[in-house]
Amino acid sequence: MPSIQKIAVAGATGRVGRHVVDVLTSRGYDVVPISRSHGVDVISGEGLEGALTGVHSIIDAATGPSPDEDAATTFFTTSASNLQRAGEKAGVQRVVTVSIIGTDRFSGGYGAAKIAHEKVTLAGPIPAHVLRASQFHEFVGQLVDWGTRDGVGYVPRMRTQLVAARSVAEQLAELATGPGFEDNAISEIAGPRVENLVDAATLLAARRGYPDRVETVPVPDELYGDLNDSAALLPGPSATLAGPTFEEWLDSTA
Numbered sequence: 001m002p003s004i005q006k007i008a009v010a011g012a013t014g015r016v017g018r019h020v021v022d023v024l025t026s027r028g029y030d031v032v033p034i035s036r037s038h039g040v041d042v043i044s045g046e047g048l049e050g051a052l053t054g055v056h057s058i059i060d061a062a063t064g065p066s067p068d069e070d071a072a073t074t075f076f077t078t079s080a081s082n083l084q085r086a087g088e089k090a091g092v093q094r095v096v097t098v099s100i101i102g103t104d105r106f107s108g109g110y111g112a113a114k115i116a117h118e119k120v121t122l123a124g125p126i127p128a129h130v131l132r133a134s135q136f137h138e139f140v141g142q143l144v145d146w147g148t149r150d151g152v153g154y155v156p157r158m159r160t161q162l163v164a165a166r167s168v169a170e171q172l173a174e175l176a177t178g179p180g181f182e183d184n185a186i187s188e189i190a191g192p193r194v195e196n197l198v199d200a201a202t203l204l205a206a207r208r209g210y211p212d213r214v215e216t217v218p219v220p221d222e223l224y225g226d227l228n229d230s231a232a233l234l235p236g237p238s239a240t241l242a243g244p245t246f247e248e249w250l251d252s253t254a
Contacts, residue, residue, distance in 0.1 A: 007176055008032040008055045008092075010042055010083060011062030015138060016098055019169030020059050029177065034062075042079035045086065052090035057176040058083055060097040060121065067110050076117035084124030094183075095128040096175045097121045098168065101161075101188050102233040103132065118186070127183035129175055133168045134161045134190040134235060137249045140200045147217065153205055154217040158197035160233045161190035164249050167242035188239035191246070200246050207250055 007024050011017035012033030024031045032051055034040045040047040042062050052058070060083055064075030080097070087095065099118055103111040121128045140162070147154040171189045175181050202214045235241070244252065 004028065004030045005057075005177060006030040006032060006055045007173075008034055008052055008058045010034040010058060010060045010079070013037055014061055014063055015136065016165050016169055016172070017059075017061040019166045020061060020172055023166075023169050023173045024177075027173065027177075042082055043075065045082050048082060048086040049089060052086050052092060055087070055090060056093050058087055058092055058095045058126075059172050059176050060095060061172070069109050069113050072110055072113035073116045076113055077120045080117055080120040080124070084121070084126055084128075088125045092126050094176065094181055095121060095124070095126050096172055096181070097128065097130050098172060099130050099132045099186075101132045101134045101190060101235050101239075105232045122184055127181075129181050129183065130186045131168070131172055131175060132186060132188045134163050134188075134233065135197075136165045136168070137162050137191075137246050138165055140197065140204055140246065143197070144201050144204060144211065144214070148211045151210070151212040153201060153211040153214040155198050155201045155214055157216050157218070158233065159194055159231070160197060161193065161235055161241075162195045162200060162246045163189060163191040163242060164244060167191075167244075171240060171242070188235045190235035190239050190241055192241050192243045193245060194234060195246055203247060204250065 007029050009017050009020050012021050013035045021031050021033055032055055034051055040051045062079050064072055066072060099114050103114040106112060118130050143155055144153045168189055198214060198216050205211055205214050
């Protein structure tokens with residue numbers, strides 16, 4: 001009988017990574033979780049080579065603690081370099097990395113950090129594929145919590161095609177294990193329909209009972225311009241579209 005394929009998941013305890021671990025485990029793969037809580041550090045490299053021994057594919061869903069451009073860039077480029085270096089030594093066959101739809105249209109901030117991440121990943125010795133995802137359903141609650149003051153949730157204007165983190169995890173698992181993987185390629189995944197972030201936040205607030213209301217807050221024009229009002233954060237025509245919608249997701253998690 002053929003041996004069970006071993007897949008490493010960097011960022012295994014994160015928003016996407018924990019779903020990736022669950023999806024792969026349910027499909028019978030031998031999953032190697034990579035995180036500091038599992039004794040493996042993608043930044044220092046501690047435990048990395050040992051963890052990647054016998055691994056066929058790496059799914060890179062690791063994220064750093066800071067959204068600051070410089071800090072995030074340092075985290076992503078360091079982790080991607082270490083995964084490529086240690087993975088090559090271990091004989092890893094492919095790397096699949098999650099990124100963000102529209103990240104190449106931003107001149108600074110977190111988007112620029114993700115572009116640096118993509119470049120290091122795709123330039124490495126191991127064949128690599130980048131999956132750009134639209135904003136997660138979970139992102140709405142995070143923004144509401146960050147922006148709530150005195151009972152009012154201040155949310156930036158944004159048109160996006162919100163997608164479930166679980167759906168992204170399923171696509172990452174497919175790319176890591178199936179025939180859809182393409183070397184040096186970038187693909188996209190998004191939710192089934194365009195959503196207005198303020199509308200989604202208002203629906204969430206009504207379900208949770210707080211904040212009392214949601215209002216739009218402008219974003220800095222010098223950094224983002226009008227991208228949040230345009231189609232810049234929306235997927236291209238070849239993107240994979242996956243449900244549920246934001247409202248369906250809320251219903252399922254209530």
